[in-house]
Amino acid sequence: TQLLEQSPQFLSIQEGENLTVYCNSSSVFSSLQWYRQEPGEGPVLLVTVVTGGEVKKLKRLTFQFGDARKDSSLHITAAQPGDTGLYLCAGMYSSASKIIFGSGTRLSIRP
Amino acid sequence: DADVTQTPRNRITKTGKRIMLECSQTKGHDRMYWYRQDPGLGLRLIYYSFDVKDINKGEISDGYSVSRQAQAKFSLSLESAIPNQTALYFCATRGTSRGEQFFGPGTRLTVL
Numbered sequence: 001t002q003l004l005e006q007s008p009q010f011l012s013i014q015e016g017e018n019l020t021v022y023c024n025s026s027s028v029f030s031s032l033q034w035y036r037q038e039p040g041e042g043p044v045l046l047v048t049v050v051t052g053g054e055v056k057k058l059k060r061l062t063f064q065f066g067d068a069r070k071d072s073s074l075h076i077t078a079a080q081p082g083d084t085g086l087y088l089c090a091g092m093y094s095s096a097s098k099i100i101f102g103s104g105t106r107l108s109i110r111p
Numbered sequence: 112d113a114d115v116t117q118t119p120r121n122r123i124t125k126t127g128k129r130i131m132l133e134c135s136q137t138k139g140h141d142r143m144y145w146y147r148q149d150p151g152l153g154l155r156l157i158y159y160s161f162d163v164k165d166i167n168k169g170e171i172s173d174g175y176s177v178s179r180q181a182q183a184k185f186s187l188s189l190e191s192a193i194p195n196q197t198a199l200y201f202c203a204t205r206g207t208s209r210g211e212q213f214f215g216p217g218t219r220l221t222v223l
């Protein structure tokens with residue numbers, strides 16, 4: 001069974017703190033996406049990483065793809081209440097026909 | 112206007128009823144997907160289509176069927192709804208080889 005495990009499952013922190021969310025698999029992906037989902041809405045694409053070791057920044061969010069393209073992390077600096085939501089990672093296999101999603105990290109930022 | 116739309120947004124139905132969820136897109140993408148989301152289980156793939164003549168089963172296709180009426184339209188049917196099909200259902204499109212997907216707003220389905 002091909003799995004994409006996210007950790008932690010839940011995270012509640014104070015505004016201004018930093019946090020890291022992890023996405024791990026034993027499989028190699030040709031690309032990996034991170035999405036953010038708010039209640040009552042569909043997931044919205046944040047970033048795609050393709051190259052092993054790649055780092056991408058989106059304002060206070062930093063995304064890293066592992067060297068072996070099996071794992072990824074999302075780091076948020078100085079979290080704000082607007083960062084609250086469900087963060088999902090999704091990995092695409094090289095066949096380009098299969099994409100799997102992690103179970104998500106539910107993030108809550110307390111003012 | 113939203114690029115990916117889903118109707119209805121909410122639906123309550125009874126066990127045994129047949130229902131259809133519809134998805135339309137204006138992104139011009141060939142690839143379309145139907146997912147189901149349950150708490151703690153992330154998104155699970157029901158069916159996907161790479162063009163009008165290409166329909167493929169996902170990991171949880173039992174109890175569901177789909178129809179790709181046109182490039183822009185992909186509908187999901189539950190032939191005889193059962194309570195454990197209560198979930199959020201999302202349609203998505205993909206236009207590139209990199210895996211990026213664009214999701215509709217979802218349909219909340221409750222089967223009593």
